[in-house]
Amino acid sequence: MATSVQTLGQTTARAGDRLSAVAIAALLGLGLVFVAGFAPATVLHNAAHDFRHTQNYPCH
Template identity: 45%
Template sequence: MQSQATIAGTTRATLLSKGIQLASALFLGIVVLYGSGFVQSSEVHNAAHDMRHAAGFPCH
């Protein structure tokens, strides 16, 4: 049987891991969304532009 300290430590580690995963996914999403808006390829730029409008973000 695990002690209370071990269970609390495991819970904290799990929450920290989930927080890091969430922050990483958010950062990657921002990089992909806004990074693709500055790409010179017109197709990628237009796709990102259309998605910004679909999501309700004004861009001009």
Template identity: 50%
Template sequence: MKKNAQAIAATQSQTQAKAAANADLMGIAGAVLLGLTLLFAAGFAQAGILHDTAHDMRHAMSFPCH
């Protein structure tokens, strides 16, 4: 009976660790996605207003601008 409880506790903590690791990976993936979105808007989108206002920054950061 005691062994059983221990086994259950062990499985539970494993599940929790796995969940934490998965949450970490989600966080990392979210960070990369946010980074990509910001970078595309500031550096690469060709829409007129974005291009004009970000113009000097794009040249100064050596993005291919126009």
């Protein structure tokens, strides 16, 4: 009986971890959408341009 209670507790903890991971991913995704949606075009271009340089990707 102690084994089934322990297993049940681990299953609940895993479900809680999954739920929190999904919630964090959703908040980060929505944050990126809203930041990109309300940022001026020049800011987005400069950010993408700088990222290309940090990855040694030719952009000129």
